[in-house]
Amino acid sequence: MDHLLFDASFVYLNQSIHTKKELLTALGTQMEASRCATSGYTQALLEREKDHPTGIPFQPTGVAIPHSNEAFIVKSKISLVTLRRPIHYEQMGTTNVFIPVSIIFLLGIKNDQAARKTVLTLLEKIQDHHFLSTIRSFSSPYEASRYLNKHVQNL
Secondary structure, eight states: OOSOSEEEEEEEEEEOOOOHHHHHHHHHHHHHHTTSBOTTHHHHHHHHHHHSOOEEOOSSOEEEOOBOOGGGBSSOEEEEEEEEEEEEEEBTTOSSOEEEEEEEEEEEOSOHHHHHHHHHHHHHHTTOHHHHHHHHHOOOHHHHHHHHHHHTSOO
């Protein structure tokens, strides 16, 4: 990939969002509006999350890594959202098991191989309590995107 996956304009810190649908709709709409994804991405994202939820229980907070089919992606980006208060999010690999989630990484990656590598790196990093605490501590989208590009994208 020849550009940064994490961009400050796709980082939303300390947000007040109340539901998974509200979260995914806002993120999907932003991907479409910025022309990083084609029309229909938001709906595909909502449908995929309904069938294959991506909430992962960790301490001190759960993390979600929603994504959709790469066919909708025009330009690869990863959005980060941290929430003031956790939302109920369905746990990965389950039906009807909800966990509190307050860190969300929306993956919008065009290349499947790159997506898998990034997901594996994220899954490794989010198991580190220090990494999650650092993510929660940011007050600047620029700082957060710089940190994530260095530690997740390995730039």
